[in-house]
Amino acid sequence: MAFGGGYFKTTYAGDLALIDTRLRRAALGLLVFALIVLPRFASPFMLDLVAQTALAAVGALALNLLTGLAGQVSLGHAGFIAAGAFTTAVLVEHRLPSPLLALPAAALVGAGLGVIVGIPALRLKGLYLALGTLALHHVVLYACGEFQSHWGANTGVSIPPPRFGAWVLKGTIAWYYALTAIGGLVLVLSVNLQRSRAGRAWMAIRDREIAAESVGIDVARYKVLAFVWSSALTSVAGALFAYQRAFVSVEAFGFFLAIEYIAMVIIGGLGSALGAVLGAAFVTLLPYGIDAGVAALRVPGGAEYYLFPLKFGAFGLLMAAFLVFEPQGLVGIWRRARNWVVLWPLRYRPLRPAS
């Protein structure tokens, strides 16, 4: 992403590096530092919000892999999250609550589910693929519901806090660090996947499948691979959900959850890892932002009840507004802003010089 400035790469390692400029390294260092010291300044509620955002980002990044990179539209995301969460629940019910077992197991279950979904999905494209995954979501939820009725207590399965040997992960601050770290890891994984051979194959398939095939990319294999990667990551996110909420219940994984993830990816900007993270932050924090905004209004006593459906409607309205007016998503806004800053006082990028 050169801007015509004086950055030259002199080594292969420098060319391949994710963070290549001094400015970027400094900014990243600052961000990491800020995240580490945040618990000293922020309330537990805010830390919980950041943790929730990080967890949502894991799911959004996984979905972005499938829908943004590989172009395979999927509405069944909530089903994969449920699969990961219920894998954890099954293990807990069999007295194996360790996360060192549950997380890999969830990843395996997710990968398996990805193969099961991916192979028939080869026959479908576009809208039909989306609807097929939606139908699958209902089937997965039915299976989870059956498991819950037979083994769960009244309303769901309780998950004990994750235990690593003698140390137990609990408390807002510990979860904040854990989830932010995992979110960062998945972000790096996602960006690297994008730059890898598989990532390039996916983007080729997304843009022009026939051309990709004619260039020698095994479309079937890469499509299934996309499903496998995406669902494995999503299932891991589901297992993390289970541990963080300490409770697994099929009602938490309804269609609305899948909508939220699709919204995260689309509002953030399809095909961009940064977009997925921004979208995750937006969708997770939006209800609380609306709450805060509405709380600032003075409303007469009897009318306070109306604020609640209003907040729910405002969420839908803002999502619709974003979809209609900002098709490139938050990443589009970010890119425009960045270009403005970099190019100022000029407005347009210069044409590339002949060299």
Add this chain to the structure above:
Amino acid sequence: MTQVLATTVVVASLYALLAAGYVLVYRATRVLNLAQGDMMTLGGYFLFLVAAAVPGQPALSVATAAALSALAGFVIYRLLMRPMAGHPIFAAVLVTITLGILLRAAIVLVYTDRIRHPLPLLGLANPPRRLPGGAVVSTFDLLTVAVAATLFVGLFAFLRLSPLGIQMRAAGEKPLLAAQRGINFQLLFALSWALAGFAGALAGILYANNVRLDPSLGVLGLKAFAVALVGGLDSLGGVIPGALIVAAVEVLSVRYGDPLLADVSPFLCLLAMLLVRPWGLFGTREELERV
């Protein structure tokens, strides 16, 4: 046995009314309107609005409610769907989902979540009726079947025989050619959305009088879209066998099989159809490629 048959036909009629809305919108604009269930709920609440304002006038209330829903469909297209032209189809579908959220929030804002019953306000009753063969259905069950049949006959006649209908079909198939022929396809798209609103309102009005009215009726819309897919997303004729199949599977699984399967069964039908024949029973084959 006849009871199962009767129930299947009744349920199929309800699903057919909803699926007609899906098909109409898809044929014209290639968008899957996942808010169809919420438009059905909206129609039911319009009926409640008018019936509460002027009780005892069934014809007026129904006509007004249907007209208001058609108008709502028109406005929704103009304000929400038309700006989405040129965006990826998927984003348009997502917009319809947010529309569903908005509609539900608006209904709850005005009417809260209480279960409502417009029937007494209209001054009508819903007595059971005995059919030959021993089956018993309610009056409004029969009305649902009658209305669905009439609507389909009307839609067929409209789309095949009337100039406006033929134009609508043309605009749906090839908008560019239609535009060059001088057809105002934007108006026709809006009209198709209005018709979808109308069909949804009919379903909502009938269901509200027959069973109940509450803001979460939209889930029936999701089941009905499985019907639309099984029949073929762009085939109005396919809706009828699709509805019968899906309704039959659902009713039979409650009556003789595992009732829990009943909620999932439309989606199982959908999955089966997608794997075997993605374009549905009577849909057009084109856009599907295989790997």
Add this chain to the structure above:
Amino acid sequence: MARPALMLLAALLGVTATVTPALAQYRIGMSAAITGPASSTYAPTYEAYKVYFKRVNDAGGINGQKVEIIYEDDRGEPQRAAANAKKLAEGSILMVNASTSATYKPFMTESETEKLPLLFGGGVCPREAFPPASPLIFCSTSFGSKWDSRFALGFIKEQAAGKKVKVGFAAQDIPLSRIELEFAEQLAKEMGLEPIPVVVVPGNTPDFTPVAQKLKDAGADWVLSWALWHVEVGVFEALHRIGWQGSYLLYGHQQTQDELSRLKAGNLYAFGGNTLFMENLPIHAEIANLVKGQTTHPAHYMAEGWVSAMVLEAGLKKCGWPCPKDKLATALASVSVDTRGLRGGPIEWTPDNHYRKSTYYQVYRWDSSKSVTAPVGGWTRLEIK
């Protein structure tokens, strides 16, 4: 790449910063399903609390201090409930949960971690409120799993008056309803009734006729249903339509009064713990007066929330001032509240029993001769052991 993301995040977080509370008040946090699919059951509780404590504050508060209640909407979703629990736990001396059981776990965890008393005011009572009770969990809800079935089957047996009756069970496909009615099926056998296996009704089914057919073909004389109202009544209406002659007993939610007069069916019995407003006791008129113009739900939906608020007020009164959370928990554990007719009897809690010492049930039915909903028999008392 990193910087603007951080800025955006910081901006959004800044907007949601909370304000530190004033200290000279009883501070309570309440999370209810005010919107969302379950709101028709729980939103009235939120409104009842608002009206009740407004009156309390206008009259000078309790022990000279005002009561400040922070309300949050969790829509019945566990994730929002978890966030609400963390938010409400800050600075509160008690939390109230009026929402679906999916939201319980985060609140119970928060209550345990912060040693905060937790009052369930409308949802089904968790096991921890029954003897032997958890020191921090309290429940004022009128219905209770297993006890409802014990009463219902006892009522059916009494109505059968010695004849052998076949009892059918109509459950909704939610775990709560299925587990309760499977327990009832077991209990029916032990009580000498002839149970038919539980029929599970999918909640979103458009037509209840196949379910009704199943029950009718099995020859049920009585059908017991314990689920959300629309399922309970849907099965009844379908049974009525296909000409079933038996009697139907369902749990009466807030809609009971309106629906019994709409259906006008002599074979429909609704049982519950709250007195219906048509009995027009002085407390009912008082509530109706206070609620006028203040709430979106009508007065006769307020009973559940009102009783819960009464219990909370009694606990706060007993606690005195200042009232730290541990003192409040102790005060609540021995509270005794006269419900003034809203329930069949007083609510009495002991350190071991945070549900109540005795629970009372009343059955209502439409009386076609007098064209009015009327109670069937008097209040039945069950002792909670």
